[in-house]
Amino acid sequence: MSLFGQGRPFLEALSRQDRDSLLALGAPRHYEPGQVMLQERDTSTFVLAVRDGWSVVSVSTERGARLILALRGAGEVIGDLAAVDQGPRSATVTALGSVEATSISGERFRQFLSARPHATALIMRQFSARLRSADSERRSLASETVLRRLAVRLLELAQRAGRVDGKGEVIVELPLPQHDLASAVGATREAVAKALRLLREQDVVHTGNRRVTVTDMELLRLLAQGRAGPPSRGGPNEKVRPDV
Structure with a gap:
């Protein structure tokens, strides 16, 4: 189980040209500490490319408690699952401190991926790592x-x-x-x-x-x-x- 993404953050793994191209597709956003950046079950599909600061990814449980899944920092792209499958948000993302990010529409993000197989492979690898981490987390909760x-x-x-x-x-x-x-x-x-x-x-x-x-x-x-x-x-x- 891991609070952090595995390997290099998505933005850092892109070439400088691709990274600049992606950020140019969006608009800058600033989040205050404690501000909700993405809301669980919301139907929006934009992604946030985090440029500075830390955010926390969490889900609500059936008992009304909060379970923290991950921390996401500079170089990470969050909200990418909803952008790709256009389904409801799977988790809430909240700013831990001040966060600077770039907001990119889901449509523009999908177009960016479709034109760059390398970027698509990075996103798929990210999805796979999060799934493996979730499996490990379930084992940990049951046995450790x-x-x-x-x-x-x-x-x-x-x-x-x-x-x-x-x-x-x-x-x-x-x-x-x-x-x-x-x-x-x-x-x-x-x-x-x-x-x-x-x-x-x-x-x-x-x-x-x-x-x-x-x-x-x-x-x-x-x-x-x-x-x-x-x-x-x-x-x-x-x-x-x-x-x-």
Whole structure:
């Protein structure tokens, strides 16, 4: 499972000429933090080429909860599924912070793809990667602990959106509050809070106001891979143990 797209973002994978041609087909759009960019079940077909900023892709569940599927950043094209099959939007996309994008009509986007087989292949590869990620997510929800799923998410965020400070720790400053982190893990806020507390107690991460600092990347990686477990009953000060 992955919050991020696999491989190079769509715009970066295009030649500079094709990228400029695509962006010239649309109009610039600015989104404020928390503003809905695309709405689930809406019948519009325009696509958004993200030039700067982060957005979050989510769906509503039958119980009225929100499940976060992905984060989309600069270089990504979102809304492409509705543009290609002209069906209702499959998810809601919301700006995490300020987002700059280019809005391109579905018709113009389809014409762009039909004239460029390479671009069509990139979109198909993107569809395939998202399908595989969805399959992996279903397996994870059915078989993995909240701690492991949280470790996977935090490792992804550290690797893709973190910066290394002078002490070698990785700081993630995405505006992703704890309830959104819980939605990204597919667990309750209480369960994620408990798992975060364990990671803090074991000095794997530190948390602040919409900031996570990973202090032990290797141990977090072991947890994400299922190769380390929580402390045994030996005592509260016992470290998270590798499973070897």
